[in-house]
Amino acid sequence: VLTESADRAAYEADWRKLYANPALAVALPHTPAQVSALVRLCAAHGIAIVPQGGNTGLVAGGVPVAGTPQLILSLARMNRILALDPQGDTITVQAGVTLQAVQEAAAAADKLFPVSFGAEGTAQIGGVISTNAGGVQVLSYGTLRAQVLGLEVVLADGRIWDGLRALRKDNTGLDLKQIFIGAEGTLGVITAACLKLSPSLNARATALIGVCGPEAALTLFQSLRAQSGSGLTLCEYISGPAMALANAPPPFAAPAYVLAELSAHDATADVTTALESALAAALDSGTATHAVLAQSHRERTALIALRESVPEGELATGGAIKHDIAVPLAAIPATLAAIEALFAEKYPTTRLNIFGHIGDGNLHVNVRPPAGKTLAALAAQKSAITQAIESLAVARGGSFSAEHGIGQIRLPGMSAHKSTVELDLMRAIKTALDPQNLLNPGKMIPPKES
Amino acid sequence: VLTESADRAAYEADWRKLYANPALAVALPHTPAQVSALVRLCAAHGIAIVPQGGNTGLVAGGVPVAGTPQLILSLARMNRILALDPQGDTITVQAGVTLQAVQEAAAAADKLFPVSFGAEGTAQIGGVISTNAGGVQVLSYGTLRAQVLGLEVVLADGRIWDGLRALRKDNTGLDLKQIFIGAEGTLGVITAACLKLSPSLNARATALIGVCGPEAALTLFQSLRAQSGSGLTLCEYISGPAMALANAPPPFAAPAYVLAELSAHDATADVTTALESALAAALDSGTATHAVLAQSHRERTALIALRESVPEGELATGGAIKHDIAVPLAAIPATLAAIEALFAEKYPTTRLNIFGHIGDGNLHVNVRPPAGKTLAALAAQKSAITQAIESLAVARGGSFSAEHGIGQIRLPGMSAHKSTVELDLMRAIKTALDPQNLLNPGKMIPPKES
Numbered sequence: 001v002l003t004e005s006a007d008r009a010a011y012e013a014d015w016r017k018l019y020a021n022p023a024l025a026v027a028l029p030h031t032p033a034q035v036s037a038l039v040r041l042c043a044a045h046g047i048a049i050v051p052q053g054g055n056t057g058l059v060a061g062g063v064p065v066a067g068t069p070q071l072i073l074s075l076a077r078m079n080r081i082l083a084l085d086p087q088g089d090t091i092t093v094q095a096g097v098t099l100q101a102v103q104e105a106a107a108a109a110d111k112l113f114p115v116s117f118g119a120e121g122t123a124q125i126g127g128v129i130s131t132n133a134g135g136v137q138v139l140s141y142g143t144l145r146a147q148v149l150g151l152e153v154v155l156a157d158g159r160i161w162d163g164l165r166a167l168r169k170d171n172t173g174l175d176l177k178q179i180f181i182g183a184e185g186t187l188g189v190i191t192a193a194c195l196k197l198s199p200s201l202n203a204r205a206t207a208l209i210g211v212c213g214p215e216a217a218l219t220l221f222q223s224l225r226a227q228s229g230s231g232l233t234l235c236e237y238i239s240g241p242a243m244a245l246a247n248a249p250p251p252f253a254a255p256a257y258v259l260a261e262l263s264a265h266d267a268t269a270d271v272t273t274a275l276e277s278a279l280a281a282a283l284d285s286g287t288a289t290h291a292v293l294a295q296s297h298r299e300r301t302a303l304i305a306l307r308e309s310v311p312e313g314e315l316a317t318g319g320a321i322k323h324d325i326a327v328p329l330a331a332i333p334a335t336l337a338a339i340e341a342l343f344a345e346k347y348p349t350t351r352l353n354i355f356g357h358i359g360d361g362n363l364h365v366n367v368r369p370p371a372g373k374t375l376a377a378l379a380a381q382k383s384a385i386t387q388a389i390e391s392l393a394v395a396r397g398g399s400f401s402a403e404h405g406i407g408q409i410r411l412p413g414m415s416a417h418k419s420t421v422e423l424d425l426m427r428a429i430k431t432a433l434d435p436q437n438l439l440n441p442g443k444m445i446p447p448k449e450s
Numbered sequence: 451v452l453t454e455s456a457d458r459a460a461y462e463a464d465w466r467k468l469y470a471n472p473a474l475a476v477a478l479p480h481t482p483a484q485v486s487a488l489v490r491l492c493a494a495h496g497i498a499i500v501p502q503g504g505n506t507g508l509v510a511g512g513v514p515v516a517g518t519p520q521l522i523l524s525l526a527r528m529n530r531i532l533a534l535d536p537q538g539d540t541i542t543v544q545a546g547v548t549l550q551a552v553q554e555a556a557a558a559a560d561k562l563f564p565v566s567f568g569a570e571g572t573a574q575i576g577g578v579i580s581t582n583a584g585g586v587q588v589l590s591y592g593t594l595r596a597q598v599l600g601l602e603v604v605l606a607d608g609r610i611w612d613g614l615r616a617l618r619k620d621n622t623g624l625d626l627k628q629i630f631i632g633a634e635g636t637l638g639v640i641t642a643a644c645l646k647l648s649p650s651l652n653a654r655a656t657a658l659i660g661v662c663g664p665e666a667a668l669t670l671f672q673s674l675r676a677q678s679g680s681g682l683t684l685c686e687y688i689s690g691p692a693m694a695l696a697n698a699p700p701p702f703a704a705p706a707y708v709l710a711e712l713s714a715h716d717a718t719a720d721v722t723t724a725l726e727s728a729l730a731a732a733l734d735s736g737t738a739t740h741a742v743l744a745q746s747h748r749e750r751t752a753l754i755a756l757r758e759s760v761p762e763g764e765l766a767t768g769g770a771i772k773h774d775i776a777v778p779l780a781a782i783p784a785t786l787a788a789i790e791a792l793f794a795e796k797y798p799t800t801r802l803n804i805f806g807h808i809g810d811g812n813l814h815v816n817v818r819p820p821a822g823k824t825l826a827a828l829a830a831q832k833s834a835i836t837q838a839i840e841s842l843a844v845a846r847g848g849s850f851s852a853e854h855g856i857g858q859i860r861l862p863g864m865s866a867h868k869s870t871v872e873l874d875l876m877r878a879i880k881t882a883l884d885p886q887n888l889l890n891p892g893k894m895i896p897p898k899e900s
Contacts, residue, residue: 087672087780088811132621143619145628146596161871166778168810169593170849171582171632173856173864173894174876178595178628182621199679222537229649229715230680265679266724274716328616330537360618361538399620406623414623421611425883426624432882433875444623 002026011052011072012063016319019060019408023050026072032152032160032191035073039189039438040158042071048441049073051185053127054098056119058322061184061407062127065442073189075126081105082192089197090149090166095126095190102195111197114141118308126190132182134403136307139359140230140263141198143403144181150194151177156187156434166194179429184405185440187433201233202267205275206300209282210254210290214358215333217258219287221359222329224260224278231271234261236307237358241351245313246306252290258358259307310355319375320353320366321382325393326402329361338392339365347385350378362402365389383412390417406444415446423448452476461502461522462513466769469510469858473500476522482602482610482641485523489639489888490608492521498891499523501635503577504548506569508772511634511857512577515892525576528641531555539647540599540616545576545640552645561647564591568758576640582632584853586757589809590680590713591648593853594631600644601627606637606884616644629879634855635890637883651683652717655725656750659732660704660740664808665783667708669737671809672779674710674728681721684711686757687808691801695763696756702740708808709757760805769825770803770816771832775843776852779811788842789815797835800828812852815839833862840867856894865896873898 002008003025013020024047029035042049048070052062064070078094081101085091086109093102099113099120106113115128117135127133129151133144141147150165163177180188211217217237224232238257243250250257262271275293282288294300314320327335336354343352349370356363367385369377378385390400390413400413414423426445430437452458453475463470474497479485492499498520502512514520528544531551535541536559543552549563549570556563565578567585577583579601583594591597600615613627630638661667667687674682688707693700700707712721725743732738744750764770777785786804793802799820806813817835819827828835840850840863850863864873876895880887 085778085780087668088778090778132625134619134621138619142596145625146592155871155875159871161875162869163872165849166847167776167849167852169584169588169776169807169812169852171584171853171855172849172851172860173868173872174879175582175595175628175632176872176875178625178631179879181628182625199676218537226649227716231715265681266677326617326619328535328538328540330535357619362619397616399615399617399622401622402617402619403621405621410622418623419612421605421609422613422623422626425605425611425626428882429624429629429879432878 011055011074014060014063015056019063021064021066023064023070023072026074028074028077030077032154035154035189035191036158036160038071038073039154039156043156043158043436043438046436047071048438049189050440051075051126051130051189053095053124053130054119054122056123057127057131057407058404059407059409061131061405061443065408068441075124075191078191084109085166086111088166090194091197092164092166092192092194093125094192096124099123099125099128106197107200110200112200113195114198115144115147118311125193129181129190129193130183130185131405134357134362136234136236136357138357139235140233147196148177148181148193149196151180151190152192153180153188153190156436156439161188164192164194182405184407184444186430186444187439189439199265201263201265203264203269203271204261204300205271206261206294206303207275207279208250208292208303208306209258209260209279209288210252211256211258211288213256214336216287217256217358218329218332220258220282223282225359227278228262228274231262231264232260232359233263234259235359237356237363238307238310239354242310242353242355243306245310245317245353247309247313248302248306250306251292254289259303307355314353314366314368318369318373320368321378321385323365323386323389324362324402324404325365325389325398325400326360326362327393327396327398331396331398332358332361332363335392335396335398336363339389342388342392347381360402387412387416408443411446461505461524464510464513465506469513471514471516473514473520473522476524478524478527480527482604485604485639485641486608486610488521488523489604489606493606493608493886493888497521498888499639500890501525501576501580501639503545503574503580504569504572506573507577507581507857508854509857509859511581511855511893515858518891523639525574525641532642534559535616536561538616540644541647542614542616542642542644543575544642546574549573549575549578556647557650560650562650563597563645564648565594565597568761575643579631579640579643580633580635581855584807584810584812586684586686586807588807589685590683597646598627598631598643599646601630601640602642603630603638603640606886606889611638614642614644632855634857634894636880636894637889639889649715651713651715653714653719653721654711654750655721656711656744656753657725657729658700658742658753658756659708659710659729659738660702661706661708661738663706664786666737667706667808668779668782670708670732673732675809677728678712678724681712681714682710682809683713684709685809687806687813688757688760689804692760692803692805693756695760695767695803697759697763698752698756700756701742704739709753757805764803764816764818768819768823770818771828771835773815773836773839774812774852774854775815775839775848775850776810776812777843777846777848781846781848782808782811782813785842785846785848789839792838792842797831810852837866858893861896
């Protein structure tokens, strides 16, 4: 247990250092029984619990709120891989194991754990399950929810629910794990999980393709998807301004870019020819303006780094107000056009940085400060900007938080965009499972207006 | 509204005619608003509601229980396809649309709705979502849960929750649809759903393979899966005694059979060569004893009919006590061996009929009466037999209801195999969403013992 202010500091602030509130202490338990004892103790004393994984979240969901006595419960020491079943294609791990450690354990058994995103070296499984994390392979494998077979959860009353099953199919009553996945630690503390593994991918073809804009990117996605189905394992959109923030210049200049990859399990599968012929057709029809296929593992790594380095480039050049919208695919071009028109009119000096997972309809529409200014220059407009972007997505049947979750930062969106019926349902479930409101209070569900 | 006994009869009994109890009436609403009005009316008068789809379930979850005034709420007239978005790969339908109608609408748009099982011509979407139905394509596409993007649900207080979103990613608070999927109508009445479509499959190779038993079947599954991943779209196990109940003799005699299919979206993909080479390796290594590849669409249909006709053959020859277990894949051979040993010792005259979805670890272990006897001959032993089979699965980390659900029939299994913590969680959620216990009472969650 860490009680000194200096020791607590790293746990009290989110990783962007935008949200920091004091906790009474930070507890680092080793076992589910210790988590259970801590929860019972806090419940008896009316102290709230903030479960924390790798603290890489973007919505301040894993750090304290102001005004409530809170204990940070870090799962970092519960970092053991408990079992890997190569026949059943499952891995069972404690909540504090990093995503990368799960990927590596899977790879060592010639399997794939198909969830990947920038913070994977630090993000912990308990956190990525609690946020139903996404990343670049959702297209083919789904979000974290699709990978979870079983959970072990410490409940608000300190009891341990052992739902650590390793079954593909189990229709025995309510599927309780679904309630804890994506609940941001507000309904229970996830202490372990059994996850699905997939067969390893042994053939890959990767290309960077130039396109005129989102409409052409969408056309390209759809032809690749119709041809290859779940064999299309990567399809990312990078606007021209986003590419300018990457760690290197792209191999050609285009208005916008698509990074696409076809993969197969069978090492002899000819994914390169499949991708080449699809790209030849796209160039012929004018859907694509340029295309470069990676000719080696090194070239593949460099192409992928272009996409992965965009957020770092953004941070290094002053940061941005981040957004994480999703819309039905057909609505992507109109939504982006509406956003660009709005900014040209109302915020002409800001700079839009748009990139993301086009096949999922999920784009990060980030707003950078005017050239030469810091993010502080946008402080007065920040909430209006966020509300405008969120509303444009929601008006087209979209989401104002596709993969990052709600935490503290997106609570205004919940109040603005969710129906009373929906909020009431969430509150009813929260009250049923945590009647004292001790688990991660002030996150995800906005308080009822009186 | 049907009130005459003769009109109600078809709705009051489950399709096997094993469970029948009277309802006050059968209501057949056309709109969500009518469903809402009916629920409010019933709530005001303390009348319970039994939501009913195609009434093809195997656990009597959609028919009344004894001793409670109940209205059967049939969704059969809410059978409109509301929208199909070919760009976003989604279809939105009312709850009473049959599974087959969804498949056909998808196919007409050159898409695939990848859920398929014997009763698809009658089963309705509201019911297949409420039971989280499985079937023969779970291996590659997951259960019904994996296909649902959004729901419209009438709640216990009559309010309508409009969660009919068409998004691949949406982390805005609790994912409420997950709570209603597989809830067997105990938490709300599903009135419409938005479902994922997949790209159509345009190349197929199908084979029937002879194997020595479940261990060899498992080895064969694992090599096909490692080679083809989700391209392995079918892998069914049929024991020798099960094959004897099929609609035709198999092309060769073997101790047991595997029906396997590789598929691809790209019509030019050479799945036949891939399957041939995998089967040649299996024959070489002794994993397979025989193998026949379908040479035409007609031969494919005939091979698949062998598997699909087993349940009908079972019913035509006296029926069986049905079971629906799942275990981790590595535990399949030992579980089946333990079941066969038990039956050889304790019930030597009964006949085991074992078949199912081996890649999901899900097998139907059905117990037929002794030759020349009817199912009534097993009445005295029925509950002991079911308990024995369920316990053998659960003891190996398995499930006693992999895809059929609980309904009325599997309630003893819930009491026997679920922990107090798990049952308490289910009851807390039930009470939060349906405090008067008006929605499908007497199903899924056993009453608390006093």
